[in-house]
Amino acid sequence: MDIARHWRLRRQRYALEGEQCRHCGEYIFPPRDICPHCGEEAGPVRRMSGKGEVYSFTVVHEPPTGYEAQAPYAVALVRLAEGPLITAQLTDIDAAEIKIGMPVEMVTRRLRTDGEDGLIQYGYKFRPQLTTP
Numbered sequence: 001m002d003i004a005r006h007w008r009l010r011r012q013r014y015a016l017e018g019e020q021c022r023h024c025g026e027y028i029f030p031p032r033d034i035c036p037h038c039g040e041e042a043g044p045v046r047r048m049s050g051k052g053e054v055y056s057f058t059v060v061h062e063p064p065t066g067y068e069a070q071a072p073y074a075v076a077l078v079r080l081a082e083g084p085l086i087t088a089q090l091t092d093i094d095a096a097e098i099k100i101g102m103p104v105e106m107v108t109r110r111l112r113t114d115g116e117d118g119l120i121q122y123g124y125k126f127r128p129q130l131t132t133p
């Protein structure tokens, strides 16, 4: 990943910044130009709570380059409290303990180390909620 793209995506990755449509009120993540719910112009920017629940998940045993050290790991589709579905790695849990519908929350963790330049990318993962809301 090039540096410019890294910085452009930084606020999405660290702050879970999406949008709330000013026309229909639906939450949108990741941010986009046009609201997928009503077709009007999307925005303004809204920060997601980081709370959600596991909608579905899969366990990765043969990871892509850069992720080998973490395998096996679980990747989930998380339904955010605000509504959008996002794909994220689960952390701080054994794959055998993951259940559909379990409450999870966002944490910022190391995602991968890039090649020989050693650029480490951080971003969001989800872990089981420590306290139920």
Ligand SMILES: [Zn+2]
Binding pocket: 021, 022, 023, 024, 025, 026, 035, 036, 037, 038, 039, 040
């Ligand atoms: Zn809309």
